[in-house]
Amino acid sequence: SQTIHQWPATLVQPVGSPLSLECTVEGTSNPNLYWYRQAAGRGLQLLFYSVGIGQISSEVPQNLSASRPQDRQFILSSKKLLLSDSGFYLCAWNRGAQAEQYFGPGTRLTVT
């Protein structure tokens, strides 16, 4: 069966520090991968998605970036965090938009 992992589970970082969040998927190959951000009590904001290694589409211009160095690995990064980057970051995968999408457990990021 397929599983999706995210780490770390929680993170507290000062403003201006770098960020690296990792997501890996097991049990499938060539998945579509997605990064979402969820502010407290709010909906899901799509940040980036990838349909293959090295292929990244950005939905929202901001100080975040994403990379896909391996088929089942998706990384969210920032060179300098802002207070507004705080939130719950979710990674997800599917086999196409017409197929089931599965979410990871999320990373709670607090920028202080």
Added chain:
Amino acid sequence: GENVEQHPSTLSVQEGDSAVIKCTYSDSASNYFPWYKQELGKGPQLIIDIRSNVGEKKDQRIAVTLNKTAKHFSLHITETQPEDSAVYFCAAPSLHDKIIFGKGTRLHILP
């Protein structure tokens, strides 16, 4: 591209009663409609989905109905229980393998 509207944003029902959450979509080409349940501090979990070749799908106490003509689909939860309290999201596929989510419904089950 697709646009998904979800109502209500908050819903409170007595334990044992039924809850209904409704979504509308804009792209008539969409043919897959999932529902997700998100508990506090966790990632959303797929609970039920429906494809456009059927009008209704049931799984124990939850069901989803689809009206392609009107472009809306609904989640029905019967005999609600405390563990049904959560945020529920509907979704529909959009261009380029994106999925568009509704803004969510916070469901409170009252004792």
